[in-house]
Amino acid sequence: MTQPNLKSKPRRFRFSKRRIRNSIITLVIIAILSVIVYAQNQSLIHSSFTTGYLLMTCIVFLAAFNLRKKITFLPAIGSAKFWMQLHIYVGLATFAIFGFHIAWHVPNGAFELLLAGLYLTVALSGVYGLYATRIFPAKLTGLNEEPIFERIPFFQQRLAVQARKLVLQTCEATDVLANFYSNRLAAFFERPRSLAYLVRPTGRVRRQLITEIEDLDRFLAEDQRQVSRELTQLVKQRDDLDYHYALQGRLKVWLFIHIGLTYSLLIVAVLHMILAHAFDGGLQ
């Protein structure tokens, strides 16, 4: 039998080791840069041009990651995970470069303040993104479902139909479940979750509804209790879907903001660069 020729084998490595190695490299580079900046300042050379150009280069490089994602088929530009590592550590290094650039003082002009604010927003949103992309996946994995974001509304609608059908089954025998459905569950199944939930999803509504369904048991016959148990399952499934929607959605919104602000930052930074060169004569 032809033995498939595997092109790549997984390398033996640990994330923790990679983290330590990359952090050390970043710190060494920052240390070297601080020595250069110190030496320039001691020699009465304006180090802000050095740090400014370096910062601009870093920001352009960081922004290029999005471009890299679009060109998936060229081998020579490196894999996305390699770029991601560079993106993280170059991004973290820019905090120090930015500090050197503004000489660790708050900028005093309105334009500079805008630029600094934009930079910090983009950089801090990047830090948040790092946190979110490392924490959210495990939270999502803990759920039973693994839906694709774009299909979540479809699954939500399907659950709503299932819930309605279940309750209709019991209408002839009792109106307890029907009333409960119209008063409490209809809104849960048929409407999207509140903005507050999307911002900070919690299991409060889920717990509340399940408790209320269980409390109805004493008014139900055995076969109706079976329906109420199935309803409980549907509530759990719907809540899991909502949780997915909230967390996956937050990751998407975060990326949209992070990338969108990056373009604004690039434009303002280029303007700043032009202005700095236009007015640098007086400073020399």
Next chain:
Amino acid sequence: MSDQEVAALQKIEPFASMTPDAFSKAIPLHGVLQNDCRLLDLKKGDIIVREGDYGSSAFLILEGEALVSLQSLPAEVLGRDTGRKKGWLAAVSQLWRNSTGVETRNYDANRSEVSKIQDVGSREDETGTHIFLHDIPAVIPVGKSVALGAGEIFGEISALTRTPRSATVVANAPTRLLEIRWQGFRELMKRHEALRTHVENLYRENSLRAHLREIPVLKGLSHDTIEKLSELTIFESFGDFQWNRKFTSTKKKDILDRILSEPTIAQQGEYVDGLILIRNGFARLSREHGDGHQTIAYLGKGETFGLRELVHNWQTGEQRPWLLSLRAVGYVDILRIPTLAFESLVLPNIPKPKLPAPLPSLDPKQRQKHQRRAERQESMDKGLLEFLVEKRFINGTQTMMIDLDRCTRCDDCVRACASTHDNNPRFKRQGDTYDHWMVTNACMHCLDPVCMIGCPTGAIARDQESGSVTINDKTCIGCATCSNSCPYNNIQMVEINDDSGLPIVDIDTGKPINKATKCDLCVDQLGGPACQRACPHDALVRIDLTAPDDITIWSKR
């Protein structure tokens, strides 16, 4: 086949010399011929089997002549995807040249490539689609072939061992063939000594010696020793060759029932009767644990079982039984070197340092001492191992696995796949999960590619260099044989459209044309699988699961 045809067959060799009484009542000779065989009437030039195809049947020439090509035929003639890599410019141009429609095909633009396939044509009859060579000598030069005549059998080794056909065979005249399915052929071999000897000798002559030399423990043995071993080696098969057909229903069974229903190759606690070499397929190593069986590992092609027990018994004179059970997952072909032969021919010729350590002592005190000294081997998570074996993912050589604890569900992998396949993704980021591992619905490029059996045009084939299984879109006729055979549902049938988005229809029937599509490992792209390269979070990998080493390393990052 009709009773008359069966009766006629029973008058010719090798069936004439078979004794009907030698067959069981449940599967009589008449039944084998009627249910496991079919007659094929071919015209001159019809391709019977292609080099590299996987098949499940052998052929007996009843009338006419078949030509076995001694040289490999061009990929276009065999219906294969030529798999040419895109250049840099072509790769970059995908950014703006990819279609905006779904499953768009433009065969007019590829006319120059299609014209290269002018050596072959196709025709249909009641037995299916036949691809034929217009001019045999133009494709298979005189002197580069061997003619087979009436009464000769071919294709049996490939059918019995699930290995690719070693040569292309073409009908050289109007030819009548008897196609015998592997089940029937195995039954015939079991009941007919001459046929069994013929096939076993063929295998001994062609493959066995090379196979034995590939086994690490037998490397370095002299030519004579290998010769003697090959004479004494026993061939055995376990399980169902067409496991994929029962796979869906098997999955629903209770795990204990599933394990117990797997044919036992070696039973824990029983006499060690030889060294077992896995020739094809996969076997589960399990240990009795409580009322059930715990999977310890799985063995694939080329791996051995029983060496430690054999060495221990030979060195100490004890008779320790099998420590674990070995069961067939799906189907397994094994070679068994009997204990006596192994002890007399192999063990004295292996230097002592190369032999495995003796088994732990049965004395509890000695055992503790041994355990302290023994190095702990890195092993896979037991649950993950059970999951991979249960779902038969161990068949995949390029399985797509996602670590859900790192996957942000950004779908960059799917977008990358789409961008390299004319905006049509070739996998779904969905699939079976265990803990935080997902095996996605992407072609795994299986070691045992059941999808490749029965393709009438040879459109689905394994690339000899990369090992990836690809479908040639131009020669695929949309019969869905591969899609129906894939036990993992990783081949999708799609309706194709023209540039304006309208379905391309068959001129004769007016029905939309279907094509089989699946992951091709970005065989035509410069950088290899785009999905893996596009994942920024190190969450996705294409991994070889046929041996547990890679997944053990990857899962312990």
